[in-house]
Amino acid sequence: MSSPTLEKHSAALDAAENTASENITVTFRIRRFNPEVSEEATWQDFQLELDPKERVLDGLHKIKWDQDGTLTFRRSCAHGICGSDAMRINGKNRLACKTLIKDINPEKPITVEAIKGLTVLKDLVVDMEPFFQAYRDVMPFLVTKGNEPTRERRQSAEDRERFDDTTKCILCAACTSSCPVFWNDGQYFGPAAIVNAHRFIFDSRDEAGEQRLEILNDKDGVWRCRTTFNCTDACPRGIEVTKAIQEVKRALITRRF
């Protein structure tokens, strides 16, 4: 699966792509929020020089290091693995460390804001606790009965393939915070929790699939999904999130009938 690539290339950018390094001036329009100063969030523009082959995260670093040290955001690995820098870039949820400047039309200001549906603590940092609570609530760990085997728990390649897609999740919250149901009602488990339940429900070695299905059968589980596909579009790992949710729904129906 590919990660989301977006918006059209301009002629200037095509030229820039072919040369070694050709900095361009871009504007970052960042939604700032600091509860110690104001109740209101405000948009602030920053101008900076960037190579179009650099990423939005590089731009944020340049702003923080050279222009305004108070700019607050999370990042750790800077290579799309840790899942800490999901943010809304030009209105779409992406990882700042996986979004190249040339792919998001730098001729217009690039808007950067916190992901939606979670409480903003400062600038681009949100309170992830409700998100992780939903994750914990689906029991995202291997559950087995009986004696522990002396070697590894064996599994055929086909059985492993069954849930391969959902093992890729990095818990960035891009999907859950792109879901319109979650925006208005944080009681909904949200796509990420369902993806991580799916990863164990369809694992032949696990024995708590029934229990997880029961949890997701409840009123704030999979049945609240309206199939808008926002989650699939948002996932930086290219996971087919909506499909995973539908597979859980199907498992619930076939279990019943």
Add this chain to the structure above:
Amino acid sequence: MSLYDVDNPAPVIEAPRKRTGKTPKTTRTNFELYGWLFMRLSGIVLVVLVLGHLLIQLMLDGGVSKIGFAFVAGRWASPFWQAWDLIMLWLAMLHGANGLRTVINDYAQRDNTRFWLKMLLYTATVFTVLLGTLVIFTFDPNIR
């Protein structure tokens, strides 16, 4: 000059109905599963009933201008059309009401708003279904 500073921070605006360790409470029923299935099954039946209804009432045989007391009386003399209209009434009302319940769940932010909107919806649904059923069964073509 700002109202707020480090010692006197502005309130952080909480996301609506935040999930906590204690909510949501489990109900352990299959209600949402059956609701979801019902939407799809009733939808399939409604395609036939509603499109057939619109075709007969509005297009065939002189279109909408033919509808009058006599036309309705003639149709409801047959148990077939009585059954058609009764099934359509119940399915469309329950389907529409369950759909609106979803919409209210998705959009109402405060628990109170949510509760009263649903009460209004359920009242209107029960009233319409019962009134419609009563009329279909007690319709008197000789009323004057």
